[in-house]
Amino acid sequence: xxxxxxxxxxxxxxxxxxxxxxxxxxxxxxxxxxxxxxxxxxxxxxxxxxxxxxxxxxxxxxxxxxxxxxxxxxxxxxxxxxxxxxxxxxxxxxxxxxxxxxxxxxxxxxxxxxxxxxxxxxxxxxxxxxxxxxxxxxxxxxxxxxxxxxxxxxxxxxxxxxxxxxxxxxxxxxxxxxxxxxxxxxxxxxxxxxxxxxxxxxxxxxxxxxxxxxxxxxxxxxxxxxxxxxxxxxxxxxxxxxxxxxxxxxxxxxxxxxxxxxxxxxxxxxxxxxxxxxxxxxxxxxxxxxxxxxxxxxxxxxxxxxxxxxxxxxxxxxxxxxxxxxxxxxxxxxxxxxxxxxxxxxxxxxxxxxxxxxxxxxxxxxxxxxxxxxxxxxxxxxxxxxxxxxxxxxxxxxxxxxxxxxxxxxxxxxxxxxxxxxxxxxxxxxxx
Numbered sequence: 001x002x003x004x005x006x007x008x009x010x011x012x013x014x015x016x017x018x019x020x021x022x023x024x025x026x027x028x029x030x031x032x033x034x035x036x037x038x039x040x041x042x043x044x045x046x047x048x049x050x051x052x053x054x055x056x057x058x059x060x061x062x063x064x065x066x067x068x069x070x071x072x073x074x075x076x077x078x079x080x081x082x083x084x085x086x087x088x089x090x091x092x093x094x095x096x097x098x099x100x101x102x103x104x105x106x107x108x109x110x111x112x113x114x115x116x117x118x119x120x121x122x123x124x125x126x127x128x129x130x131x132x133x134x135x136x137x138x139x140x141x142x143x144x145x146x147x148x149x150x151x152x153x154x155x156x157x158x159x160x161x162x163x164x165x166x167x168x169x170x171x172x173x174x175x176x177x178x179x180x181x182x183x184x185x186x187x188x189x190x191x192x193x194x195x196x197x198x199x200x201x202x203x204x205x206x207x208x209x210x211x212x213x214x215x216x217x218x219x220x221x222x223x224x225x226x227x228x229x230x231x232x233x234x235x236x237x238x239x240x241x242x243x244x245x246x247x248x249x250x251x252x253x254x255x256x257x258x259x260x261x262x263x264x265x266x267x268x269x270x271x272x273x274x275x276x277x278x279x280x281x282x283x284x285x286x287x288x289x290x291x292x293x294x295x296x297x298x299x300x301x302x303x304x305x306x307x308x309x310x311x312x313x314x315x316x317x318x319x320x321x322x323x324x325x326x327x328x329x330x331x332x333x334x335x336x337x338x339x340x341x342x343x344x345x346x347x348x349x350x351x352x353x354x355x356x357x358x359x360x361x362x363x364x365x366x367x368x369x370x371x372x373x374x375x376x377x378x379x380x381x382x383x384x385x386x387x388x389x390x391x392x393x394x395x396x397x398x399x400x401x402x403x404x405x406x407x408x409x410x411x412x413x414x415x416x417x418x419x420x421x422x423x424x425x426x427x428x429x430x431x432x
Contacts, residue, residue, distance in 0.1 A: 003020070004020070004021035004023075004029070005018040005019055005020050005021055006018070006019050006021060006031055007019075008036075008040070010040055015039075015040060017035070017036065017039050017040055019031050019032055019033055019035070019036065020032040024056075025061070025073075026061050026063065026070075027061060027063065030053045043414045043415075043416070045416050049239075050309075054234060054239065054242070054411075055234065055242065055402065055405070056405070056407075057233075057234070057398070057401060058072070058095065058401065059071070059072060059092060059231060059233075059394075059397055059398060059401060060072075060092075060231045060232065060233045060394070061073075061233070062232070062233050062310050062311075064308070064310035064311045064312050064313075065312050065313065066313065067311060067313040067314050067315065067316045067319075068316065069232075069316050069317065071088060071091055071092060071230070071231065072091050072092065072095055072096070074091065074097070076228065076316055076317065076320070077316065077319075077320065079091075079227060080224060080227060080228065080320045083097075083227065084223055084227065085196060085197065085223045085224075085226040085227045085230065085390070085393075086103070086106065086107055086110065086196055087103055088227045088230050088393070089106075089110075089168060089230065089393040090102070090103060090106050092230060092231055092393055092394060092397040093164065093393070093396070093397050093400065107196075109165050110165060110168055110169045110196065111169070111192045112165075112169070112192075113165050113166045113168075113169035113170060114169045114170065114172070114173055114190035114192060114199065115170075115173065115189065115190060116144075116147075116170050116173050116174060116177075117147040117148075119147060120140060120143065120144075120147060120174075121177070121187065123139060123140050123143060124136065124140070124177060124178070124181045127139070127181070129181070129182065129184065130182065131182065132381055133175070133178040133179060133182060133381055133382055133385045134259065134262075134263045134381075134384050134385055134388070136178040136181065136182075137174065137175065137178055137259050137385055137388060138256055138259050138260055138263075139256075140174050140177075140178070141167075141171075141174060141252060141255055141256045141259060142252060142253055142256035143252075144166070144167075144170070144252040145250045145252040145253060148163070148166060148252070150162070151163040151166065151251075152250040152251070152252075154245075154248055154250065154251070154403055157404070160251065160399075160400050160403060161400075163250075163251040163252070163396070164251070164396040164397075164399075164400060167251065167252070167255055167392050167395075167396050168392055168393055168396065171388065171389045171392045172190075172196070172199060172200040172203065172389055173190055173203065175200070175382070175385045175386070175388070175389055176188065176200060176203030176204045177203075178382075178385065179204055179379075179382055179385075180203075180204075182381075185207060186207075186208060187203075188202065188203045188204075188206050188207075188208075189203075190203060194214060195219060195223070196223070196226075197219050197220075197222040197223045197226065198214040198219045200222070200389070201214050201215070201218060201219060201222065201376075202214060204378070205377065215332075217327075217328060217331045217332065218328070218332070218376050221324055221327075221328045221372055221375075221376070222372075222376065222386075224320070224321075224324055225321065225324075225369060225372055225373075225386075225390070226386075226389065226390035227390075228317045228320060228321060228365060228390075229317075229365070229369075229387055229390035229391055230390055230391065230393045230394050231391070231393065231394030231397060231398070232391075232394065233310075235267065236261045236262075236264070236266075236267050237258040237259070237261040237262040237267060237268065237391065237395070238258065238391075238394060238395060238398050239261075240257050240258050240260070240261040241254045241255060241257060241258040241395045241398060241399055242398060242399065242402050242411070243257075243411040244257040244258075245399045245402055245403065246402070246408065246409065246410045246411040247410055247411075248410075251396065251399055254395070254399055255392060255395050255396065255399075258388075258391070258395045259388050262384060262387060262388055262391065263384055268384040268387040268388065268391070269383075269384050270304060270305065270364075270366035271305075271366040271369045271370035271373065271383045271384070271387065272370060272380050272381070272383040272384055273304040273305075273366075274304045274305035274366050274367055274370045275339070275370040275371070275374060275380055275383070276304075276380070277302075277303070277304045277305070278339050278342050278343060278346075279339070281342060281346070282342075283338070283342065284341070284342060284345050287342070287345060287346055287349055288349075290303070291303070291349065291350065291353065295355050303350070303361070304366070304367075305363060305364060305366045305367030305368075305370075306350060306356065306361040306362065306363055306364065306367065307359070307360065307361040307362070307364065308362075308364045311360075311362070311364065312360045313360065313362060314362045314363070315362065315363065315364040315365050317364075317365035318362070318363045318364050318365050318367060318368060321365055321368040321369060321372065322363075322368050324368075324372065325340065325368045325371050325372050325375070328372060328375050328376075329371075329375055332375055337371075337375070339371065339374070340371055343367065343368070343371060347363050347367070350363075351363075369383070369387075370383055373386060
């Protein structure tokens with residue numbers, strides 16, 4: 001293929017520079033600006049990094065214009081229909097779908113690491129009983145490096161792999177313990193005879209005094225939801241994990257940093273915000289009023305769960321999850337759930353409203369995921385925690401890819417400084 005480049009001409013000096021154009025498998029080509037500062041003395045300015053590629057990656061691809069999401073080249077729709085969360089996890093980590101023996105071996109390795117060190121339990125007692133579970137997750141996950149010293153050599157590929165297994169395996173156990181602590185119930189140890197999601201449901205909802213049977217419909221719905229949330233390219237939390245990892249921090253600290261970024265209502269907290277919004281709207285008759293508020297620039301009300309930074313059409317995950325939500329509520333005898341009816345009506349009206357159509361404000365995955373969590377009996381303050389469990393797979397896959405990249409360097413964004421010019425220090429009595 002012919003080498004492509006773009007030529008920049010500095011209008012002030014007339015100096016020219018050729019910048020290489022790099023083509024990927026899919027998506028727009030990128031301009032390598034590595035020598036822009038050295039030869040012309042300029043930085044680039046891109047708030048939010050909306051048109052800047054911060055890395056090369058082989059993991060996930062999104063085409064927001066067409067509503068396409070690929071895991072290692074496989075369409076998400078195919079994986080959602082035929083695969084499972086742990087099979088998708090293997091794919092994201094290793095680049096290929098596993099054969100049966102490899103999947104069984106991988107599953108067994110994850111199962112082997114579901115317990116956490118008994119000393120970690122004492123961490124929970126240090127939190128207030130009403131602490132937000134995400135606050136607990138940040139602290140406990142960050143502490144894992146204090147208990148698992150044998151997998152923190154980031155330059156050792158085997159250590160990186162073991163740390164990845166531990167994070168994926170222990171996240172449900174840590175999350176369930178966070179929930180149990182917040183409601184004053186005893187922690188439930190994992191049962192490795194169960195599936196990944198079946199085990200999580202049991203740790204969340206069983207108590208020592210009663211028998212507990214995992215609902216297979218709930219188990220499958222949760223597995224699918226985790227698969228849909230496993231990775232999503234260079235989003236805020238994934239970029240945070242990569243930035244932390246670029247300093248050669250241990251993987252547990254890196255994932256804890258990802259959890260902090262995910263906590264924000266504009267990111268992982270969006271499903272929680274959607275449900276609170278539906279509760280605020282209250283009933284079908286109030287929808288027109290709140291749609292008018294959403295259109296009013298002077299009103300602080302926001303229509304949560306609509307639109308996406310990347311997708312300019314329907315979020316492909318929302319298409320899949322909408323159908324699953326229908327089936328789940330019907331199978332669990334909750335098809336008449338008033339919040340679900342409200343959500344469907346809100347979607348119907350918004351999709352036929354010129355204001356939302358012109359702005360490509362289609363329902364995203366957060367619009368429905370909160371309804372599924374609610375149907376499963378998971379409290380609102382645990383929604384983002386569930387997201388963190390699923391996204392841990394993507395975080396560790398991205399971190400492992402970054403650590404093995406030969407061009408990996410510590411992240412150091414530059415800035416456009418607009419503060420005061422250099423000035424001299426004045427003694428306190430001389431200041432105006």
